[in-house]
Amino acid sequence: MNIKELYKNIILDHGTSPRNRFRLQNFNHETIGSNPLCGDKVHIFFNVIDDLIDQISFVGEGCAICIASSSVMTEVLQNKSKKEVVAISKYFINVIINKNHTFPNFLEQDNKTKLDSFMSIGEFPTRIKCATLPWIAIESELEKKSK
Amino acid sequence: MNIKELYKNIILDHGTSPRNRFRLQNFNHETIGSNPLCGDKVHIFFNVIDDLIDQISFVGEGCAICIASSSVMTEVLQNKSKKEVVAISKYFINVIINKNHTFPNFLEQDNKTKLDSFMSIGEFPTRIKCATLPWIAIESELEKKSK
Amino acid sequence: MIKNIKEEFPIFKNKINGKDLVYLDSANSSQKPQSVIDAVSFFYSNEFANVGRGIYTLAVNASDKYEKTRSNLKKFIGASSDCEIIFTKNATESLNLVASCFGEKFIEKNDEIILTETEHHANYVPWDFLRKRKGAIIKFLPIDEDGNLKVDELEKLISNKTKIISITHMSNVTGAITPLEKIIEIAKKNNIPVCVDGTQGAAHLDIDIKKMNCDFYAFSGHKMYGPTGVGLLAIKYKWLEAFDPFMGGGGMIDYVTKKNIAYARGVWKMEAGTMPTAEVVALNESINFINKIGKKNIIEHEKKLTQIALEKLRSNNSVRIIAKPKNQGGVFSFNINNIHSHDVSTILDQEGIAVRGGHHCCQVLHEVLKINSSVRVSFGVYNNESDIDALCDGIKKCQKIFKK
Amino acid sequence: MIKNIKEEFPIFKNKINGKDLVYLDSANSSQKPQSVIDAVSFFYSNEFANVGRGIYTLAVNASDKYEKTRSNLKKFIGASSDCEIIFTKNATESLNLVASCFGEKFIEKNDEIILTETEHHANYVPWDFLRKRKGAIIKFLPIDEDGNLKVDELEKLISNKTKIISITHMSNVTGAITPLEKIIEIAKKNNIPVCVDGTQGAAHLDIDIKKMNCDFYAFSGHKMYGPTGVGLLAIKYKWLEAFDPFMGGGGMIDYVTKKNIAYARGVWKMEAGTMPTAEVVALNESINFINKIGKKNIIEHEKKLTQIALEKLRSNNSVRIIAKPKNQGGVFSFNINNIHSHDVSTILDQEGIAVRGGHHCCQVLHEVLKINSSVRVSFGVYNNESDIDALCDGIKKCQKIFKK
Ligand SMILES: Cc1ncc(COP(=O)(O)O)c(C=O)c1O
């Protein structure tokens, strides 16, 4: 596995120039994901209107992979329903861990490409958590609220 | 080193039929020596009159070497002065650990023989404590009182 | 399979005082098979790194191996998903951890702790700390004259102040196997958590933690053909959640500021500092070794040896076996009339026979049995009938030397 | 002598990701020389027995070897006769022992403990337990912007409530060597005991405990070319006498009855249960290894490498070394502009270079320095200039990959 595979253009782009890295003015959900071992920490804000994510953003510190994953997440989850968020999250984690490609049919091709660019992280076991951190945080927030 | 060297006649005799194993009626000193590791424990009683040990006895539980050493001690220290007790004790410990034979000139030949029969214990390092236990106890009792 | 197993243990190639080594002290610590010894060397020579911290290749692989031992241990003891395994330095630390963390949160003045008269000091002294520090009360489940626990008296000992029961899986002196099912059933009926000192059980008895349904199970690597320096504690997850950490340091924190410290969750909370990495990695080979032979075969082998030895020793009128438990593993203790256990041990040593004399860290038990000390014989997979013959000859030698 | 020392470490015969291993993480744990690895194997293969309990030949010899390490360690650190060494499982346990035993007896509500901003979590979390449990107050001796402790401010921090000062011998992040003489002089003037976290000192700095005159000195075997699973605590005998035991179990008792328990004296009181026997025995070879090369040569070698590395790295404009201590050992940390330490670590790993990214268990220090994490480089005897060249090339690779 070439190291350049890991730091692909999309990851490098989002990792060093992340999108939506600010605190939302209005939000009705927030959640924090952190990895004490390495110090990665992201704080995610999102606003749900009529079961759809209207706005979503994040702030935080972390490695390029964690920041890129958070940034890509905020783009991909725009206008998705809670159910879709969970499905996409499962897809993303599956892509990395099991290289499983059966993707949710509502997922747009360009978003799928963004997510798939994280695939090679599966080859770097200690970095998997960096990528999944924001996704696990948002999943657990949604599960909590639906209980 | 033959094991029979260790369990010589004197040690075996005193170890299985110890002398002076009872609690004195009158005593002005007592001291306890114990080895938590193996459970050996001897309680020594003695009565000092005009700086001389008038009577001395012991009770306790332990291996043949510890019991023999206590028994021999009660015989050897009879009528000895405090100073002589310390000198004999040092001699005994030296016999075992350093095989050092320069003996106090006041020590009777038959008592010396008894003490010297413990010499081969030096070859069995874990058993040295069994033999020195009562001697160290009486030494520390005398040191305490003379402070 | 067990027949040639001695060959896998390099120590038996050595002579002790010119004689073949007859090792009858496995309850103290077991000898190590070549595969375990090699695993330590291999790890240091080719794969060493500290676990859990670095993200470079060596560190990742070391962490994987470390965690692999943990998951294999879970299988080995039949842990269900609500049970975790913490690595400690020995069974003693595991028991101290339970007593300290449980005591800190759940023991108040006059609360009661139930132990038994057969406990090793490792399962008494840590509870005594709570007696001294918190004013707790310790009650001892008694034994009968044969060395069997009087389980029928347990309910009488239990009160609404009883906070925990901590008992050994097998006595390291008499070999009595504790009727855990009965005891735990009574405890659970009364809603009392149970800690099992499994130090003698791990390599010698059937273990099915799930069925057993205990809350804690403590054991040591070095008594199960593994390296020294590593102990284990199986612990129900709910207790892991409830407890504060036992020690503080690197690896067990969530975040640290000058004002406050938050702890990591799960097993990490209890594994502070650099762990016995090589030891944990090599312990996996001990599990493999035991599994290869099969627990069932081991139990059978050791029981059989014990029965043979007891029979032979009983035919010697000067030998008194100190207990006669109903259900006995591969351990028993005895005395020879008028010869102290340490004299026996020294004389046997001259014949290459390693047995332990003394109270075996069970002073209460010896007090109850009204003896000062005893000679212990304990078997491992590598023992065979010729070891028993050597023991019998050695005992005769003791008697000869002590016959005036 | 140091020139060919790498050959004594078998791990360097392996390839990491197809490259020669460049190990720059000795502050985390050091690699092991063949002599130490062999000592473990030899002990298990020929001499293994549990120490301190049996009186048969194997057990006696094992105990002798165990105690030999203790006496050699005393020489190694220049301990005087009023100082003992306790074996623990790691430096973390040593520090927990001090905090717990000292705290139990001598810390009351509002009493003050002085640490520094550079402490490893192992020398902060155990004291935080006392803050939580006893209402103690922790004060931090600050550092200046270069990472030097502001020793001049120590007297201001001291009050009549100050009960203990606990400080590191060397920062495991910046490599800053603590001016212990000054600090301990001030402490002693005020009658305050001093605990030194010597984990980074043991294998890398001059140690003369007697001259240093500290009350406690904690360190770890695995960071001094020794096995995992064994830690050390040098402790003044008067504290050993004053403290209650840290853990309870076999080997640390004087006698035990159902009503009461009396503790053994001396080091035994603190060594409960089966100790890391093989590890302690093998640790003797680590001391021999260090002595063979000579502490003076080691210090010189590691200082030189550090200076060379710092010079080379400073010539790279994108690299920021996070501190600039006056007196520096073989450790430093840095960041590359706009690249996170973990990304650096992962990319370097592909080149066979082992460095650690993160906060290195020093979150307070990183907070004070206003950085989230850093990449740490730490040297051992086996490093040489070509390792530094590899590091510089690796850093350039990081920059290339991150240049869009
Ligand atoms: C300064 C310092 N103190 C304490 C420790 C803890 O040492 P150990 O993990 O061996 O317990 C370390 C190492 O991690 C350290 O660098």
Ligand SMILES: Cc1ncc(COP(=O)(O)O)c(C=O)c1O
């Ligand atoms: C029944 C029992 N419990 C606890 C222990 C303590 O085990 P360790 O010394 O490995 O901590 C032992 C062994 O000495 C034992 O036999």
